[in-house]
Amino acid sequence: MTRIRFHQELDELKHRILAMAGMAEQAVDLAVQAYSQRDLALCERVLTNEPGINRAEREVDEFAIDLLAMQQPMAVDLRFILAVIKINADLERVGDQAVNIAQRVMHMAGMPAFELPVDIPAMASRVRAMVRDALRSFIEGDTELAKRVLEADDEIDRINHEAFAALSACMQAKPDCAVQALDALSIARNLERVADHATNIAEDVIFWVRGADVRHGAGQTIAGS
Amino acid sequence: MATAVEVSDLKAWFGRTEALHGINMAVEQAHATAVIGPSGCGKSTFIRCLNRMHETNPDARAEGEVKVGNWDIYDMPAVDVRRKVGMVFQKPNPFPSMSIYDNVAAGLKLNGTRNHKTLDDVVERSLQQSALWDEVKDVLKKKSGASLSGGQQQRLCIARALAVNPEVLLMDEPCSALDPISTAKIEDLIFELKQRLTIVIVTHNMQQASRVAEFTGFFLMGNLVEFDRTEKIFTNPSDKRTEDYITGRFG
Numbered sequence: 521m522t523r524i525r526f527h528q529e530l531d532e533l534k535h536r537i538l539a540m541a542g543m544a545e546q547a548v549d550l551a552v553q554a555y556s557q558r559d560l561a562l563c564e565r566v567l568t569n570e571p572g573i574n575r576a577e578r579e580v581d582e583f584a585i586d587l588l589a590m591q592q593p594m595a596v597d598l599r600f601i602l603a604v605i606k607i608n609a610d611l612e613r614v615g616d617q618a619v620n621i622a623q624r625v626m627h628m629a630g631m632p633a634f635e636l637p638v639d640i641p642a643m644a645s646r647v648r649a650m651v652r653d654a655l656r657s658f659i660e661g662d663t664e665l666a667k668r669v670l671e672a673d674d675e676i677d678r679i680n681h682e683a684f685a686a687l688s689a690c691m692q693a694k695p696d697c698a699v700q701a702l703d704a705l706s707i708a709r710n711l712e713r714v715a716d717h718a719t720n721i722a723e724d725v726i727f728w729v730r731g732a733d734v735r736h737g738a739g740q741t742i743a744g745s
Numbered sequence: 746m747a748t749a750v751e752v753s754d755l756k757a758w759f760g761r762t763e764a765l766h767g768i769n770m771a772v773e774q775a776h777a778t779a780v781i782g783p784s785g786c787g788k789s790t791f792i793r794c795l796n797r798m799h800e801t802n803p804d805a806r807a808e809g810e811v812k813v814g815n816w817d818i819y820d821m822p823a824v825d826v827r828r829k830v831g832m833v834f835q836k837p838n839p840f841p842s843m844s845i846y847d848n849v850a851a852g853l854k855l856n857g858t859r860n861h862k863t864l865d866d867v868v869e870r871s872l873q874q875s876a877l878w879d880e881v882k883d884v885l886k887k888k889s890g891a892s893l894s895g896g897q898q899q900r901l902c903i904a905r906a907l908a909v910n911p912e913v914l915l916m917d918e919p920c921s922a923l924d925p926i927s928t929a930k931i932e933d934l935i936f937e938l939k940q941r942l943t944i945v946i947v948t949h950n951m952q953q954a955s956r957v958a959e960f961t962g963f964f965l966m967g968n969l970v971e972f973d974r975t976e977k978i979f980t981n982p983s984d985k986r987t988e989d990y991i992t993g994r995f996g
Contacts, residue, residue, distance in 0.1 A: 523992075523993030526993065527993075527994075592952055593992070594979050594980075594991040595979060595980060595981065595982055595991050595992050596992060597992050598980060599981070731980065731981030
């Protein structure tokens with residue numbers, strides 16, 4: 521083994537992105553919990569933690585760019601660093617979606633409770649599983665698990681469409697629940713976007729490990745082969 | 746794309762030691778092909794077989810087929826081979842006592858060209874092609890090759906190789922003794938030359954290979970482990986040994 525320092529720095533980059541991933545994952549967990557319990561204190565925690573995620577994003581990017589500039593990585597190392605840069609951006613957006621959910625919960629907390637025709641906790645549970653699997657596929661370099669994440673995204677899209685239909689019907693039938701229904705609709709949309717970011721992460725894992733670009737349904741190996 | 750050099754089952758020996766174990770490679774015409782690999786892997790031996798320089802070593806021999814166009818280079822006089830396949834070495838080696846002009850004209854004179862106008866034209870064209878003309882045009886016959894800087898000497902050697910109008914130019918680590926500016930000039934030159942000439946370059950500098958070559962071959966212990974488009978080799982090589990080498994996990 522040569523280039524020992526470089527490989528130590530790659531390990532350090534992996535540790536940093538995983539710490540960032542932990543913060544983003546926790547933000548979603550807290551936001552969903554805040555919805556279930558209508559807990560404003562949890563909402564506040566999501567908002568308070570967000571600048572830390574933004575700071576971590578900048579630090580990971582700086583570290584990755586330094587490695588690109590100073591070490592001229594090749595092949596699997598180059599793909600790893602590029603994947604980390606993209607995953608980093610997705611994780612930051614996951615943090616933003618958690619903030620959006622928390623803000624909707626704060627809005628809903630000030631209004632009468634309605635029985636809405638959407639199971640947000642069930643949807644959130646599936647989305648959190650996708651995020652968890654995407655991150656596990658990254659930690660273990662497991663492309664089979666990453667592929668299962670891609671497949672799971674279709675189910676989330678279906679749930680989101682159903683939520684849209686059910687909540688639209690609810691708003692037409694009971695106009696006085698329209699504001700709460702709109703909040704729930706936004707939360708479902710935020711969760712669907714979190715699932716999209718998990719999908720992006722899984723695609724980046726496949727790119728890193730196999731050198732294959734599977735975005736937008738493509739199955740191309742990079743460099744045209 | 747057409748093949749400029751077709752190498753088939755090429756083996757090379759130093760005495761009883763087999764240095765190349767049956768290399769097959771099709772070098773594309775009017776492109777640059779880089780040859781990379783650790784020290785002692787056979788990459789310099791390989792390109793020295795492409796113009797029969799290998800056999801100038803005592804006890805060295807080669808077997809197999811190397812075709813340049815339709816010509817089997819092991820079935821024609823070595824001096825004719827070297828007219829078709831020029832070579833530039835790691836360390837610039839101008840003839841030190843000759844003027845810049847005579848350095849470039851040496852090959853042509855050796856081949857019997859005596860006409861001054863022809864020699865003048867070829868010297869100017871070759872120095873233009875090697876991007877040295879503007880720097881030396883006023884001192885062509887006044888200054889010796891050895892009086893130039895290292896980078897200029899290397900471009901002079903390239904001009905000398907170009908003067909006999911080769912089809913293929915072999916470069917054995919042509920920038921390893923040069924500073925970054927001179928290296929950049931040689932790389933720019935490779936880019937220009939490969940529009941009409943086939944280039945095979947041995948380099949230890951992987952960034953250089955990725956900058957100048959469309960194709961790259963990775964050699965290891967006398968074998969060609971992988972040969973593919975350069976972007977494939979440096980982003981997603983097929984063989985684990987290639988990946989280990991280019992990512993520094995080798996050994």
